[in-house]
Amino acid sequence: MILPVTRDLHDYWGRLKGERAAPDRAEIDPVAIRHILPDIFIIEVDPERRLPLRLCGARVNALWQREQKGRSFLEWWRAPRREEAAEAIRRVIDTQTPLVARARTARTAPDRDAAEFELLLLPLRHFGKSCSRVLGSLAPARRLDWVADCPVGPLDLVAARMLEDKAAQGSKEERRCGENARLAASNG
Template identity: 50%
Template sequence: MRQQATRELYSYWNGLRRQRAAPDRAEIDPTAIRSVLSDTFMIEADRDGLFPLRLSDARVNALWARDLKGRSFLDLWGEDSANVAAVLLTVMDGACPIVAGAQTRLSGRAPVDFELLLLPLRHHGRTHARVLGSLAGANLPEWVGLLPIERLELRSLRILSNARPAADLPLMPRLSGAIDRRADARPQFRLIQGGLA
């Protein structure tokens, strides 16, 4: 995590969840994250898989020069929208936070890099309900906020480990002898001739 907003939001979220997989939406106190609030947004998990933005704050809205509330989070991405949908499902299914690199380009201008943070939230005790996120850039050019960006591109992705200390981890069961012998076996490949499509 390179951006201060990313680190602060992750630290706040991590403190709220304690030993749980994710905190509840009702636990989020905007005053506690006021220094990074303008870089934050909240996504709803809907039945249609559109992932509408429930909240989007000032700096996030300024990037597109409009209020994004109610708009699909996937619409903010170009060809990567299917990958971003899969990332959101990973965040919710695995209750795992993700940090990603994103980039936008405007013709005739240098690319602008952003850091994206996605954090799972429960809502009224339900999992797969909300995702808290931030989108922060460093050294943003003067045109950001004056000219709307069109789309973001996903550049990198990292799942933030929820690893527990080794002493807390359960021991892995020992593999049976049959499985051990198979692991040493030479892999077998089969070539299947196919026609031209």
């Protein structure tokens, strides 16, 4: 985890979780994380696995120049990479383990560079249901001056790793995602 947004959200989630696998959605206090609210989102884990966004911060909305609430998390990803994004969510849900990833969008115009992002996915309980929500953050690796003029394009998953306890404390293990690669939980 490189970006302050990612570290702050992960630390906050960890304090709420304590010894449990995941905190409950009702425990999230927006005031406690107001400084990072623009960069966070909550995904509903629905039976159809459409993964609708239930909450989306202002900076995340600004990336696509439209409200993201109600849209599918999978719509953020380039069509060939959607299965990798879905697999990342499945890993978080099935293992109740956080995931951190790097994502990239292609160049959207000749005068605009490709944009890189850090993505964090954290399991949440909701009304006692085990991992029925995912709390996340999406933040650009550097300032995007052009985003007000041009929305970001679909994302590609570049690299991802599960954050086991010792991984969260500094393990450098990372699984690279190839064209047809699946995310796999690191072995510690």
